[in-house]
Amino acid sequence: MDKLQSTRPGRRAVLRAGAGLVTLLAAPAVARGQAKELVVGGAAGHKPWVEATVAPLFEKKYGAKIIFEGTRSLVNLEKMQKNKGKQYMSVVQMDDPVMILAVKEGLLEPLTAAKASNLPDLLPGSTHMDGMWANYLQPWLGVAYNSKVMKTPPTSWADIFDAKYKGRIIIPSLQNTEGLPNLFAAGMLAGVSVADAQKDTDAGFKKLATLKPNLLTIYTQQPQAFNLLEQGEAYMIAPAMSSYALERKAAGAPIDLAAPKEGVFAMPSGIAVIKDSPNQELAFAYVNEMLGVELQSKLAGPTFSLATNKVVPRPAGLSTDVRIHQIDWANVAAKRTEWVTRWDREMAR
């Protein structure tokens, strides 16, 4: 007993030493904060345009340095979870489905018009879950096609169902985020409104099952699918992301992306301020800049994406009368497992 008690001060000492060590390790972060540095976490693919376009503008305007850490959305989530209470990143740029998980973990600080004045200028549907995050850009999903073998571009989501394209169509797996809108597009073709097609996918599943004779494959690896499209083995990929398809086109691949008359779908690129992170004021300023006209005008073109600020015009290749459907990602997160299970049973073989 005595022995047990005698160990207690020892433990406290260890705790004190530990706390001291944490303070010591945290000190440089504080020092960094005083030097006005802002750590932004995003996708590895964002690095070129953040460093070339965003950082110079921001650093000039606010006299603060941007440190960009590029990785994958789920890795950013992991970093935020592990650093809860001692965050070093202040802003995070991630896909919407991962943002939902971050909200559930209580990792985000809500955006308000008082803190980010550009927020009210965004298109409807660009902010989510009571302002927990906003979309700064949206790559759009249309029908990619091989422009060598298809002289007339596709005009409708229904084109991929045409019997003359037997064995020539590729669609993404439901595992891929860009694969989900197939269910909604198929639902629309079956006569359901896009909002209802997202809630009740039954009509979509039934319509999609009729696509099977036309399928060359269902991909999980996007580069593989585009390789087949560029070789002419596949004629169309539906849906395909503007940020990938148009980049390949710009690189000289014989492909193009069509915006079907029923409308295109917007893919989510979200931005949020991390809860209890350093330099909150600067963090909100960064988010505000990303939602503003100046940066979005500069970024929409090179990233082949739609701006979310009302004032910024649509990018080249997408006419002004094309409808843009927004996806209810919270609903997707809740239903995805159920959909994948049904997909396996109905689309396999």
Added chain:
Amino acid sequence: MSTLRRFDPVLLLAVPAVAYLALIYGAPLLMLLGRSVLSDGTPSLAPFIGFFGDAFNWAVIGNTLRIALLVTLVCLVIGYPTALALTRARGAVQILILIAIILPLSVGVVVKAFAWQIVLRRDGVVSQFMIGTGLWDEPQRLLFTEAGLVIGAANVFVPFMILPIYSVLKLIDPRLGEAAATLGASPVRRFFTVALPLSLPGIVTGIAFVFSMAASMYVIPSLLIGDRFQTLATLTGRSFLFMRNEQLGSTTAVVLLVLTVAIVMLSATLSKRLGGGT
């Protein structure tokens, strides 16, 4: 002869390997087995009953076994003669065959899968050859079919069939064949009564290698046939990664493990019955 042997200190040399395997392979396997029979924290066979009660899962098991058996068969049919040729070959020819078998092992599966896409596509060499020989009237689709998957997978796994058979064949005393010849056995008879039975251990090892790898392959089907064809391995990956259903993932993984071990043991038993096993 006593069945008890004296302890050989040399066996201690195996300790690091055994400890390593126990730690990185055995422990996670036990955890996986444990998780597959736990339902909400209590031991239960419910996950397995649920799994086998679903007709879709039987189709997945059927896919897995059919593809693995076909791949193994193709590897055996191609691999045995190659191993035999390698045993008989001498000098530069032998080196050439060995390089042809071993060098492709250094090429990644993903690269091979992309290459097969070019070979198997509608205007690819296979299609052109078939039309050129008059066997096909028009280009046919091979890409993303079961035939395409079997061809691609056999290409990846065939060295694992050739090498064990070769290592057994080269140990067979050539005088045995000569002795049979002096007794009047024809070359065909010599092969079926001497070489083939003696090489059965190599065949069984090759079958065990190729079958277990083909049954559990993950990347090859996803690249060569796509999402429309589910095997136990792809279903396991999908359960863990996308459906966030660890229970289902553990169950499918255990079913795959049991099936693979059972088939491998069955083939070993059969080869002993046939008289070749040692």
